[in-house]
Amino acid sequence: MARFEESGPRSPVVESIRVDLVHPRAQAGLAIRSVIGIVIVLIMLFPVIWVAMTVFKTRPDTVAVPPKFIPYVEDGLLSDFCMEPQLNKDGSVKLDKDGQPVLKEKSICFDVVLEGAVGLFFERRTLTAAQQKKYADDPNLGWADRILLKRGTLITGPSEFVQRFRNSLIIAGTSTVLSVAFGLLAAYAFSRWDISGKPDLLFFILSTRMLPPVVVTIPLFLMYRQLGVYDTHIGMILLYTVFNLSFSVWLLKGFIDEIPREYEEAALVDGYSRLQAFRKVVLPQAVTGIAATTVFCLIFAWNEYAFSLMLTSDVARTAPPSIATTQGAGGLEYAIIAMASMLFLIPVVVVTFALRQHLLRGVTFGAIRQ
């Protein structure tokens, strides 16, 4: 039974590939699957793009119906597209004094403004129209003040978000470094030595991850308050480190298992101590695993919400709970929330991008051994 009626590919095959994959029908199938893939990617990316647009919208535009999705900047790329002639009631084009048609913005276009992007970083106070006028003439105002003044608000100081973003960086960064470092040492020991009760220990380590955070937050809250680490950086770093440790031990053990012992043994007979062999031979080869583990630990610690909400209030509060509470300040400030969300994405994206080569190798690591 012939699967293909046609007699072969349209052009000569000059690469190493299986017969059925170069067949015209297979290639057509590939094209269809590519299109489906691209569509799926667009669907997945849509929320991110939408949030990114929201950052630059005015407060009414964020909730406008129908939604506005074409950015309009004066004399910008899409400005011609966004303008249409205004019509009179009778349907004729409205003309101004010089006989030129009067233009108005299409309803799907929004004005690009920076008030949301800037507003995130400052505490603001609403002004009366008179106050607004008074401040408009003040030559001491900076560019940020002027942007917000247009909205009738005055900057009174930096917002909490700046501090909380910094908290997130410190807590997530430090706990990631610590959990990868400790995890590496533990994984090396588990991989190389005959530790008594090894399977039980490994299972115990994994089991710390099995409880949902919600279940342990109350006891943790009580313990933390007693110990005086409630709402402290140390407390949060400790918590995230321990929580990530199970993950990093297991993941890194897999990677270290893949590094043949012979390398260390060669270093040992070459005159190095165990620690030197670890540092000079094992560590450079575990880079892939370390990179992959770092990204995963960072993503967890960076995104963690429940613990932070319950175990911090102000000093050590991280960004995720504060983004959620931003909306409480005088109505829904979608642009500000969007700005916070976008900013929040950046560190993980940067780290993942920086380590992408190692990640790709990490995914296929161990699949093929020479």
Added chain:
Amino acid sequence: MATIELRQVEKKFGALHAVKPLDLTIKNGEFVVLLGPSGCGKTTTLRMISGLEAVSGGHIYLDGRDVTWLHPSERDIAFVFQFFALYPHMTVQDNIRFPLQAQGVAAAEAEKRVAEMVKMLRIEHLLKLRPGSLSGGDRQRVALARALVRRPAAFLMDEPLGALDADLRESMRAEIKRLHIANEATSVYVTHDQIEAMALGDRIVVMSAAEVQQVGTPAEVYHKPANLFVARFIGSPGMNLIKGRYADGVVHLPGEIRYQVPDSWRGTLAESLKDGEVILGFRPEAGLLSDNGTLTGRVYATDMQGAFTMLHLALGDETTLVDVRAERWVDYPLDALVRFDIDPESVRFFDPRTEKALRRGKAQ
């Protein structure tokens, strides 16, 4: 360069012996091959000498110094691994320099010694490459250079040619032999390939089932195997071994064949065999075809091997097969009757109960 002494060295895994108590002295500059099938304990023995495996009992001396419990890095030995174990994240140059850095050799001196090594092994052009991009043979040369550059007291190799192609293996074998002669390095070499062992070893230690079966020069091991295992294991194919019964100067073999025992063996056989049960052994090349030979067999199969023809003969029924080496133009049809003799100098006898070889004169 050094003498290595093993005194009652043994290795147990739980109650199981991986290596039974073993005595061995490796002389300064000697090339000793540990030969045996996989799982016989040869690699474990080598690893115990290097310190990568702790002994369960006994002592190891390097030049008279007890190194049994010394860290591997303090023993001044070099180890070549089967899969080379070249550090993949370093260039060839860094790989070779690595052991020197451990010793704290000055940079200039290290540079000089690395240059010397790569010249000797003809790998100058590879210095800047990483091991991943090298061929198998070049990887092995780099591994050898890394081992030799330190001028270690002893040089241990664990099947270094096992991962190479057949023809490359032969040329590398010659290279290792030349390197050994040039460096006069005391070397211990582990292999399961008896051809490699014969070619390289000053002495061969044949191991099986965690025990040393025989220690001797390649010629001794080949011509005077100490027991049935060595007789079978050495040579390809191994020695022909035929069960028989000795009585009055004649061994009765299967197929009503009577083998006239050479005079020099009669006394030994008569004295050492209790019930007459004996195993007769001879190498394929000790079987001499002749029209009036006293032994007969039917041709079971013939293999043309290029330089010679190997005849597989069935004695009596097809359960007893022997290999006889014949001139290359010999071509018998299947089932043809073939007459042959056994070179009286090369015939060997084994006691089937102890599996040990009988030695002429010993029993007299």
